[in-house]
Amino acid sequence: MRAYRGHLLHIGGAPQLAQVSDHLVSVPDGVLVVDDDGVIVFSGEYAGLPVDLAGADVTDCRPGYLLPGFIDTHIHFPQTYCTDSYGGGQLLDWLQRCIFPAEARLADAEVARRTARDFCRRRVEVGTTTALVFGSAFPDAQDALFTESLRVGLRTISGRGIQTVGPAAAGPLLTDEAAAIDLSAREIDRWHTAHPLLQVAVVPRFALSVTAQTLAALGELYDSVRAAGVYFHSHLSENLLEIDAVRGSLDVSCYLDAYDGRVGRAGGPTLLGPRSVLAHAVHCTDGELARLAETGTSISHCPTSQQFLGSGTMPWRRTTANGVTVALGSDVGAGDEWLMARVANDCFKVHISEPGSAGLSIPPAQLLFTATLAGAQALDIEDRVGNLDAGKQADFLVIDPQRQPLLPELLERVDAEDTDRLLFTLLLGMREAAISEVFVQGRRLTAEASMPTA
Numbered sequence: 001m002r003a004y005r006g007h008l009l010h011i012g013g014a015p016q017l018a019q020v021s022d023h024l025v026s027v028p029d030g031v032l033v034v035d036d037d038g039v040i041v042f043s044g045e046y047a048g049l050p051v052d053l054a055g056a057d058v059t060d061c062r063p064g065y066l067l068p069g070f071i072d073t074h075i076h077f078p079q080t081y082c083t084d085s086y087g088g089g090q091l092l093d094w095l096q097r098c099i100f101p102a103e104a105r106l107a108d109a110e111v112a113r114r115t116a117r118d119f120c121r122r123r124v125e126v127g128t129t130t131a132l133v134f135g136s137a138f139p140d141a142q143d144a145l146f147t148e149s150l151r152v153g154l155r156t157i158s159g160r161g162i163q164t165v166g167p168a169a170a171g172p173l174l175t176d177e178a179a180a181i182d183l184s185a186r187e188i189d190r191w192h193t194a195h196p197l198l199q200v201a202v203v204p205r206f207a208l209s210v211t212a213q214t215l216a217a218l219g220e221l222y223d224s225v226r227a228a229g230v231y232f233h234s235h236l237s238e239n240l241l242e243i244d245a246v247r248g249s250l251d252v253s254c255y256l257d258a259y260d261g262r263v264g265r266a267g268g269p270t271l272l273g274p275r276s277v278l279a280h281a282v283h284c285t286d287g288e289l290a291r292l293a294e295t296g297t298s299i300s301h302c303p304t305s306q307q308f309l310g311s312g313t314m315p316w317r318r319t320t321a322n323g324v325t326v327a328l329g330s331d332v333g334a335g336d337e338w339l340m341a342r343v344a345n346d347c348f349k350v351h352i353s354e355p356g357s358a359g360l361s362i363p364p365a366q367l368l369f370t371a372t373l374a375g376a377q378a379l380d381i382e383d384r385v386g387n388l389d390a391g392k393q394a395d396f397l398v399i400d401p402q403r404q405p406l407l408p409e410l411l412e413r414v415d416a417e418d419t420d421r422l423l424f425t426l427l428l429g430m431r432e433a434a435i436s437e438v439f440v441q442g443r444r445l446t447a448e449a450s451m452p453t454a
């Protein structure tokens with residue numbers, strides 16, 4: 001049993017977006033007590049520590065803050081070294097010029113291992129304790145990712161990126177349809193129940209990278225593994241040229257129909273559901289948003305990436321008004337920022353910049369929510385992670401403002417009772433230097449840890 005004393009800041013309970021400001025918990029002299037299984041057994045005022053827990057070893061993190069670990073619901077493992085894509089242009093050109101060639105390099109086992117090591121190390125450095133990870137086309141690279149994630153102690157959901165059709169640049173990433181289904185099924189068998197920190201997703205790259213036949217076969221595969229808690233992950237309506245191309249190549253009345261068993265207007269098994277997460281949704285119709293909400297499918301909103309690729313932005317008011325769960329994604333490498341606090345900062349900026357009555361100043365509690373608890377809701381693991389409530393697994397960060405120039409001075413100027421203002425200053429102002437410790441299931445993770453050499 002260990003106790004961590006510091007300023008607790010999190011979204012308590014299990015609210016929906018509209019209620020989160022009432023659920024913002026701030027305990028200036030707080031404590032988390034974590035048992036030997038890595039579960040939070042007490043969360044609250046230090047002065048209120050129950051006598052039976054008073055014997056726990058106390059780590060004094062003051063004047064630090066204890067925040068839930070960040071949850072990144074969309075990040076590309078094979079794009080670890082792609083955050084500087086020069087000359088790429090918008091989505092479809094960028095994929096061909098920069099991304100397909102870069103991702104092809106993971107066919108080399110040594111490149112894949114190094115990428116897995118650097119990817120996991122960056123996640124620890126920025127406190128992304130849970131991530132839904134868009135995988136590599138190459139099964140050995142996926143094995144390297146799962147192996148390294150487990151060794152480091154991160155929570156990872158991932159699946160091989162499936163492509164059965166594409167331009168010449170995508171050639172090394174393509175398989176035929178039978179292999180695509182077989183490789184995903186094998187990945188599920190090998191990794192989905194291998195360890196509680198790991199789970200698998202079925203991940204077609206996007207509607208343009210798979211044929212109608214592949215989508216139908218994936219629907220059948222997903223039907224057979226859905227009950228086991230396997231995820232579905234892809235991209236949706238990110239770019240206008242992409243949407244036109246989807247309409248042209250698949251016989252669908254809207255983009256979402258491609259994932260909803262409706263290619264060729266047929267009624268096949270859907271890929272949507274409570275463990276389905278679609279990245280972007282910048283240009284969805286109200287009908288698509290209603291269908292996402294109806295099926296419990298979530299959106300991973302990636303404002304940093306949407307700016308980098310000139311995609312536009314997911315309309316915040318209209319999307320959330322439709323009742324869809326919106327969580328945040330870095331979308332590294334189209335997103336050039338790994339730290340979810342900075343992605344939340346971009347989220348604030350792009351939505352205050354939406355035109356006319358669409359624009360809004362997102363409250364700080366909602367920003368923290370999208371980077372933590374909403375991610376847990378989108379991933380259907382809200383019972384385990386996402387905040388610092390007793391009973392949850394101890395996935396948390398220690399933020400030490402002293403490690404960042406001027407952050408202590410900014411915080412000092414905030415009235416401690418003004419919790420919204422305090423959270424605004426901390427979340428929008430923090431850089432990764434301020435993250436001093438990262439815990440998953442009560443275990444402290446270290447960024448230095450590297451893969452054992454072969």
Ligand code: GUN
Nearest residue numbers: 099205206235305331334
């Ligand atoms: N759509 C298809 N592939 C990708 C990708 O790698 N990144 C982004 N942002 N969108 C995509």
Ligand code: ZN
Nearest residue numbers: 074235279331
């Ligand atoms: Zn992406």
